[in-house]
Amino acid sequence: MLSVAKIQRRNAWRYYIRGVAFGDGRRPAGQALKGAQELAGLPPGRWLGRGLRALGLTEGAEVSERQLELLFGEGRHPDADRIERGLLDDGVDAATARRLTVLGQPIEEIEARQQTPVLGMDFTFRPQASLVVLWALGDATVRRVIERAHERAVATALRWLEDEVAETRWASGRGRAKTPALVVAAFRHIDNRDGLPLLHEHCLILNRVQRLGADGDPVWGALDTYRLYQNVVAAGTLYTLAMTTEVCEALGLATVPREVTPGLRPVMEIAGVSEDLINWSASRRQRIEDALEVLTDQYVKDHGHLPGERGRHGLGWWAAQETRPAKKKPKPLAQLLAWWRASALLRFGQQLIDGLLGRCRAVGAAIRARVDPAVDVALAAVDVAAVFFTVREKFSRRHILAEARRHLLETLRGREFTRGLDDYITHRALLRYSRRHTVTKPGREAPAADRMT
Secondary structure (H helix, E strand, C coil), X not given: CEEEEEEECCCCHHHHHHHHHHCCCCCCCCCCHHHHHHHCCCCCCEEECCCHHHHCCCCCCECCHHHHHHHHHHCECCCHHHHHHHHHHCCCCHHHHHHCCECCCCHXXXXXXXXXXXXXXXXXXXXXXXXXXXXXXXXXXXXXXXXXHHHHHHHHHHHHHHHHHCEEEECCCCEEEECCCCCEEEEEEEECCCCCEEEEEEEEEECCEEEECCCCCEEEECECHHHHHHCHHHHHHHHHHHXXXXXXXXXXXXXXXXCCCCCXXXXXXXXXXXXXHHHHHCCCHHHHHHHHHXXXXXXXXXXXXXXXXXXXXXXXXXXXXXXXXXXXXCCCHHHHHHHHHHHHHHHHCHHHHHCHHHHHHHHHXXXXXXCCCCCCHHHHHHHHHHHXXXXXXXXXXXXXXXXXXXXHHHHHCCCCCCCCHHHHHHHHHHHHHCCXXXXXXXXXXXXXHHHCC
């Protein structure tokens, strides 16, 4: 699953620099970022994305606090201090030296127009609740399998965003170019605000990318953030599909549908992980659902009808905010693992906890034996198109692609699939069962295929 939040100069960047990097936004005075993360049991942040080369950074290298402050707090080069000192030593005046370290338009100019600059986006990836339960209560081998699958699935989703989605825009959108090179600072967290297990990855995507200017030299500009938001669901389904498939193949597991919200699409969870175990780990879910029920009732009183899809997402966000407790000081992973196991043993008993993986494997083997690993592409295209004909009058390629990925997860139940099959199903569904609605105006360039409806 994938959620997104903006990183804005006025109200959020300090939270992301300190809170996301460290876990609670607090640490002893003088405590280094890396040391604070290790104290909390969190792995150090790491750099991801093809855009690192333009900044002189290496993919997989550790992220420093000063680099975060410069990039996501000031919109400047992560090594701006050294660059600025060198320019000053060469006789460049202070204002010019500082300006030469800025990536794109200075944020002070944006704020002077009474606008709030968006310096980045937080794409937060997290596995299904049943996978989190297995990660928290499994042995070291199980945790390694799940963590590696999570890491590779995050990389797969980010690479897809770079290859297929990322664009820069300028001149009020009149100029547009593909930018397959993002700059990402990734931080892994391991628990929720109640201290219960919640493996997830904060990927801070810098809202600065390079393109070729009129003179052929690279220039820094802003991402088309709206386009990234449009593709959040497709990116999230890709992460879930890649993550779940790798874990199921490695551990011999399978998935089953689980209804989380009545009337909405089911979530594919690991077969053999009981509803009680999922509810134990998802401690905030019931509080959010209770708050959402109250907000929905008020919405109906105010508007005379139930909220639509966008309204439900908005109410869900408010319910999450209203029930959100303050962050606590993070604890080392070893301490949390011991506490999680003790809590689960007291509630469910040793037999159920110690036999969890074996039960999941037994149920998974029975399911996998009944699943045909060969996908009927023609039938899959029909099913995917039928889903959208019942819920949407108009749709874009990204909607069909997300549905194709859900289809593979639901029909294969965690079995491996041929790479690119989701794209092929999408192409076939659009070609055979849809009609293009977008009409190109005279004198205008035809939009890209993924922008058409």
